[in-house]
Amino acid sequence: MxxxxxxxxxxxxxxxxxxxxxxxxxxxxxxxxxxxxxxxxxxxxxxxxxxxxxxxxxxxxxxxxxxxxxxxxxxxxxxxxxxxxxxxxxxxxxxxxxxxxxxxxxxxxxxxxxVTVQTLRPTITVDADKMVVSVEGTALAAGSTAYEVLEKSPGVWVDQDGNLQLNGKAGVRVMIDGRPSFLSGKELQSMLEAMSAENVKSIEVIANPSSKYDAAGSSGIINIKLKQNTRQGMNGSLYGGYQYNKASGYNAGANVNYKKGSWNSFVSADVAKRPRLREGVMIREFYEAGADARFHQLRDELMATSTPALRLGTDYDFNDKHSVGAVANFSHSTTDRAFYSDTDMNDRAKGVHTFVKAGNFNDITSNSSAFNLHYSGLLDTTGTSLAINLDYIQLNNNNEARYANSFRNLNTGAGSEELLKTYNPGYYDIYSTNIDFGANILENTKLEMGFKGSHVLSGNQLSFYVADPEQKNRQVLDEARSNHYRYTENIFAAYANLSIKMSESWNLQAGLRGEQTIGEGKPVGGGETIKKRYLDFFPSFFLTHKVSGSYKIVYNYSRRIDRPNYRTLNPFIFYQDPYSWAEGNPDLKPQYTNSFQLIQTLQNTYNLVLGYTHTKDFFAEVPQQNSENNTTIYQERNIDKSESFSATLIAPVKVLKNWDVSNNLVAGHQRNKILLQDKELTNEQFTFTAQSTHNVLLPLGLQLQATAGYSSPTTYGVYKFKTQWWMDVGLKKSFLDDKLDLMLGATDVFRTREARGDASYNGNMFTFVNYFMAKSVRLNLRYNFQRGQNFKSKNRSTRLEELNRAGGQ
Structure with missing residues (x-):
């Protein structure tokens, strides 16, 4: 059908x-x-x-x-x-x-x-190779984070662990101004939550990237474009805001840009405290091999992250053809986390009924530094260009955790206590070089070529201690659950991309990228060394047919790869509670995806995107339940394959002169084949998501934005997620000749954005419900200042992928 x-x-x-x-x-x-x-x-x-x-x-x-x-x-x-x-x-x-x-x-x-003109711009536009979601100036952006704006973009989905999916597929790479964000999972989520959406210009969703981009990202790339300096002289903004979602948070910051003569410089600073609360329920049922047990856990999480961040850079133009520059980013974050759980473990087959009251307490600190040097130049009058980027990134983080467990046997009334501690420092050093060259070799033909080399050194240590509840200073190292692991990796890549205007109606872009990966993982102090070495080629193809002035078709294809995150390759045991922990998987292989799309555009406004993807060795988290001791081990594994069909419709509507509506619908079918304990499981689902954003210019200079969304059941690996729907509203008013903006917003107005899901296999069942306190109110102020004339600044961007895989620290 x-x-x-x-x-x-x-x-x-x-x-x-x-x-x-x-x-x-x-x-x-x-x-x-x-x-x-x-x-x-x-x-x-x-x-x-x-x-x-x-x-x-x-x-x-x-x-x-x-x-x-x-x-x-x-x-x-x-x-x-x-x-x-x-x-x-x-x-x-x-x-x-x-x-x-x-x-x-x-x-x-x-x-x-x-002349000052007040208008509404389209929220979503579609180009041949990407979808662009406008963010700048919207009422909902005020006081929001980049993460919250990102998860409202068409086709973007966030799972219970904060991992991003695009059109129901995992393997999304997030870039900022063309540079990789260097993180994934919860670390990526924390970084984007610390970034104010008020500094975001737009979000580009690139489902099928060309060969110019790193081949990583099986479901595509999301590029967050920050606001660029566009004026001569000095200009900038000051902002501050308050948020409440059962806990109080704030954000404040400043952006200053200055251009004089050949120099163009900027500095931005942001400080924020962002609370994150969670209420949840998890149920596991064990019936395999005659077992009869039920795990029921109530969860309550309180977490607050404080993050000052600084970004600065400068460019110098030798002339109108050659320029050099540098960009530096610094951030420091501290997170206090308290996770409380009440667990009822009733093993009816063994006649053991236990109640566990637990508290997990984490003190997490993270520091990141990123430096970029770049050169760009036009080598002649025919458009020959050269761009060189040198990058160095350093991440350091530390997680000190304490786990206090209280056990009570509900059959006998006997009780006991347990105190565990972990010390988990980690680091990443990444070096990367990019060289990109472009030339018009014929009248209607452009050739692009490039090279990239990267070196990554990562280290992670986990020291696990068992403490005496009566003498807390007395603790013994548990060597079985402790480890120190180092991983090094070198990637060498080269690409060629050819763009040909064949006629007024037909345009072709085709490219090929080759990537050589050499990796080695080794436990410090001895142990088995894991070596990874593979050479892969990644073609891409884009054919554009302009049928008429109002109708255009784009056919595209690309092959992609996802390498495992560095931490996932580490054979650690990450403790959660007495019945749950996660393990790394050094045997995890990369996954490969073939992606096809057909994009149709009518009247330069309406878009229908048909797509199909096939992923081999798709990796996803699999909860392995052990009925012998009623424990669950979470591990990322390669499943057999994943495939999906999708149709995306983008249909903006102008209801009235001052009322614009952006509508996007995504329908599709997901199918995952999984081999578990020599049994093949199939997890498939028809999916449908819809989102409608209304922008209304009201009297007295008020701007209203309201977004309503719906998501049908979806799948991911072995999981099935339930239906969600939500509504967000925002109101904006400008004063002082539009220099001062006051914004009031509310998210998840009806408290309906719960993450609910389940998994069932081998006779066992797994069910969860999580609510991350998405319901909130925000009040924000922003003051814009300027002194100077308009000018066009250069867009400085590079493309790195390595630290996208440095997640989970």
């Missing part, structure tokens, strides 16, 4: 697009930059009354339905540009098509200085 629906939608899309008669063209400015969201109106020549009109798309293209027979003018207008009239021209038949070609608007300097 799903395939029939997709096929029907596809055919309707093609028939609708190909049957339209249109007036088409493209708008650009004097620098040949496409003018997006400009107004194109069709006027009667007799009285200049408007007949119809459209807004240009992200690439400046427009397509206006052909009006009735008559004589008309085109009126082209955009904020900051002089209005332009084209014509007159005559429509001789209702089905006539006319292409006006490329039209250029000139800047209106006086308007730029004197």
């Amino acid at each position: 799903m395939k029939n629906l997709i096929l029907t939608a596809f055919l309707l899309f093609i028939l609708t697009g190909s049957s339209l008669a249109q007036l088409t063209g493209k708008l650009q400015d004097e620098k040949r930059v496409a003018l997006a969201y400009a107004n194109v109106a069709v006027l009667h020549t007799s009285d200049s009354t408007a007949v119809t009109g459209v807004v240009t798309g992200a690439e400046g293209d427009f397509a206006v339905p052909t009006p009735a027979e008559g004589e008309y003018l085109l009126r082209l207008s955009a904020i900051g540009y002089r209005t332009m009239f084209v014509g007159p021209f005559e429509v001789i038949a209702r089905g006539m098509r006319k292409d006006f070609g490329v039209l250029t608007l000139k800047e209106n300097a006086e308007m730029l200085r004197e």
